[in-house]
Amino acid sequence: MSDVITLAHGAGGKQTAELIDRVFKAHFSNPQFTGDDAAVLPIGGTNLAFTTDGFIVSPPEFPGGNIGKLSICGTVNDLSCMGAKPLYLSCAFVIEEGFPLAKVEEYAAAMAKTAAEAGVRIVAGDTKVAGKGQVDHLFITTTGIGQIVDGVHTSGTLARPGDAVIVSGDVGRHGCTILLARNQFGIDADVTSDCAPLWGTVEAMLDTTKDIHVIRDATRGGVGTVLYEIAGQSHVGIHLDSQAIPVDPAVRGVCGMLGLEPLYLACEGRLVIFAPKAVAGDIVATLRQGKYSKDAAIIGEVTADQPGRVIMRTEIGAETLLPPPGGELLPRIC
Incomplete structure (x- = not known):
């Protein structure tokens, strides 16, 4: 593994897995630490799914969506893959100085529309503004929590021959x-x-x-x-x-x-x-x-x-x- 971070470490392939194992798993490992799309947290007699994801899409608009829509879909889908009904999301924005306010509102509207379709509420968030050139327009991080359906247990460790x-x-x-x-x-x-x-x-x-x-x-x-x-x-x-x-x-x-x-x-x-x-x-x-x-x-x-x-x-x-x-x-x- 390289001694410096490269773009390959964020691409989702072999280098991403090596980074997770060498750094994050090595320091953060605990009974709930997971290689799946969301952690399973047993709380109050039920199982909750908990996940977070960052979005730095380039370009931020594309046929079929934009970074706002994508930020909701990504986190809702990670919860869903654990058999969890998405309930609540938080979102954090890092916005480049000089970025058009109208675009921020456009992406927020897309987030609201997608959240409504998914039946999930955006209940908290944070906003930071970075200096010109420190951020590529706009970064969004969304965190979500959902309730796992009774009788459902999915995991990347459970595939079976047949x-x-x-x-x-x-x-x-x-x-x-x-x-x-x-x-x-x-x-x-x-x-x-x-x-x-x-x-x-x-x-x-x-x-x-x-x-x-x-x-x-x-x-x-x-x-x-x-x-x-x-x-x-x-x-x-x-x-x-x-x-x-x-x-x-x-x-x-x-x-x-x-x-x-x-x-x-x-x-x-x-x-x-x-x-x-x-x-x-x-x-x-x-x-x-x-x-x-x-x-x-x-x-x-x-x-x-x-x-x-x-x-x-x-x-x-x-x-x-x-x-x-x-x-x-x-x-x-x-």
């Missing part, structure tokens, strides 16, 4: 949207971010069955990074069917031109779900009725062999190792 691997929709759309919004490649494609609050999606799944082992939202590093995280945490192998992975045609075209793997592009409205095969069909059927999960699909299965690895079956029937995430994953979304 589980089906499900995605709740097409992959890589947010990362592709951000890449195009930066206008660095001169590519004109009609791609809109999948940014969305997903508690309703999770709630519908849990109404169908509580026999779900893992739920993760595929943000930094995309679905591929999530799969490697779960394979490592649960000490299992994962086999994917490349033909079954839903990818928007425009996203596939951009990835083909730039040599990118859609599985490693960020999502902001997609879940990766591990559940027994016996209930996987019912979960997918439920998801396909939802507003944000109409393209849900079973894309693979969990195996006992090759623990820690993700194997891809190609369209010609060959099997190949999905390259593990490492270095700085592109495009950098935060």
Whole structure:
């Protein structure tokens, strides 16, 4: 591991995991410290989920959303992945001197609208103003708390051989949207971010069955990074069917031109779900009725062999190792 912080340490891949293990886990470790999307806190006879996330999106506006909407979706979705109904959020703003007040109000309005859709209240916050050039326009940090549904226990350590691997929709759309919004490649494609609050999606799944082992939202590093995280945490192998992975045609075209793997592009409205095969069909059927999960699909299965690895079956029937995430994953979304 490098002796200085690099951009790769914030990209969500191997270097991020090394930083967490070497520094944060080493100093902060306690019974509630977690590698999941939120900590589980047993309080007053119930289990609460507690999480926090920082947002430094560039550009702060993109087709399908802005940094305000994203800051609510990210934290609501982390709570939801623990099977927790989001209840309350706090938010902290770091704003660059000279940033337009109208833009701050625009992002706050987007936060309020998204919070209302998710059924969560923003109840506290903080504001700091940094000198010109000390901040890239605006940073937002949101912290959330939610109540875990009775009978639900999800964790990255709970994937089991025989589980089906499900995605709740097409992959890589947010990362592709951000890449195009930066206008660095001169590519004109009609791609809109999948940014969305997903508690309703999770709630519908849990109404169908509580026999779900893992739920993760595929943000930094995309679905591929999530799969490697779960394979490592649960000490299992994962086999994917490349033909079954839903990818928007425009996203596939951009990835083909730039040599990118859609599985490693960020999502902001997609879940990766591990559940027994016996209930996987019912979960997918439920998801396909939802507003944000109409393209849900079973894309693979969990195996006992090759623990820690993700194997891809190609369209010609060959099997190949999905390259593990490492270095700085592109495009950098935060």
